[in-house]
Amino acid sequence: MVIGTAWDIVTHCGVPRFVYNDLPLGNPLGRPWDLNMQSQTLDAALSLLVDAKSPAVDTTRHAWSTDEQWKSTYMAVNDENRESLRERGEENRRQRMADKAAGLKRD
Amino acid sequence: MSYISYMDRTREFYAAQGFDVAYEWAHHDDVPFTAFTQRLSDARVGIVTTVYMDQETPMMARQAEAVPVEQAPTHFLNDDLSWDKETTHMADRRSYFPLEYLRACVTEGRLGSLSPRFYFAPTQYSQRLTIEQDAPAIVQFAREDTLDAVILVPI
Structure with a gap:
């Protein structure tokens, strides 16, 4: 269920x-x-x-x-957040690489 | 009803973050189904949740767990999960974790019993880990606790 x-x-x-x-x-x-x-x-x-x-x-x-109205905002991509999303992606990839290097992942 | 296309939103959201391979959502042509043949008042039911107990374990390292219901926190920590933080909040546990409701059903005699444990299903990008490891682990937990049904409440 x-x-x-x-x-x-x-x-x-x-x-x-x-x-x-x-x-x-x-x-x-x-x-x-x-x-x-x-x-x-x-x-x-x-x-x-x-x-x-x-x-x-x-x-x-x-x-x-x-x-x-609430349905239009979640995960919206617009000119106001485009640059911060790009930076967030970079940070996300850095963090994942660091976690992986530290063995904090599953096989 | 105009539902949100979360798959489209997610594709655009992660493309904007520079992830160039789009996520593949799970899809099954055949859905397993078992009719419920007993009385609810004789049945034992458990809760499967995607909210986690702590945020120190990175998402990609989390695995399926079975946790005694007495240890369910009043406030699960779920800031690192994806939910609509702009529109709502998760301060009311009952809005995503039906422990009080199911306990009341048992007290009223509508439901036979509640599992002594609830089950954590990790949010995983890898379908392989979900299908080959987490789902079988939760099935095993459910067998150990002699459940007749589970209610999965993904946030």
């Missing part, structure tokens, strides 16, 4: 049971402190766990907010 917020990645992979929440990455079960939303998500998951007769996806009706 998978509960998640990345529709495209999970459905591309294919899983036996998937409850999808249209929420930001970080809170797959529901908005922080919104116990009602969190419980509804998990109720849907337990129902799908028991009821599915073949691989199945259930989409909740939950929404993060009344508008969808």
Whole structure:
């Protein structure tokens, strides 16, 4: 049973049971402190766990907010952050090389 | 519903960082499926999470683990994982780790029991490590704990 917020990645992979929440990455079960939303998500998951007769996806009706502005910002690449992303890539590669050299990797 | 294409976003994001080989997301034409034939009130369920306990171990060195649920931190440390830090926060553990909910289900008799351990699934760039090492390790943990189902909650 998978509960998640990345529709495209999970459905591309294919899983036996998937409850999808249209929420930001970080809170797959529901908005922080919104116990009602969190419980509804998990109720849907337990129902799908028991009821599915073949691989199945259930989409909740939950929404993060009344508008969808938040969907435009995550991982956005624009003129304001292009240079800092390039530098971040350089730093990331340096760190990985250092971790690898220190044996902090798996085989 | 207009879902975010995380695969497109990720390709563009890492291309902008100078990574020239695009990530290949897992894809399976055949999805294994087992019908759930028992009553939920007799079943034992465990949690699989992608959040980690500490940030001293680099991501690429983390391996699948089974951890007693009593040791689940109130606040997992997950700053080095990818989630929408601009839009939301992860201060409420219940929004990504359903321990309290499942415990309540057991108390109410809806669920038979909760696994004594939860399971960590590392975020790995290597599908080989996930498929050949981490997934079999988690299956082994689930067998040791005689689970009937797991709820995987990737952040």
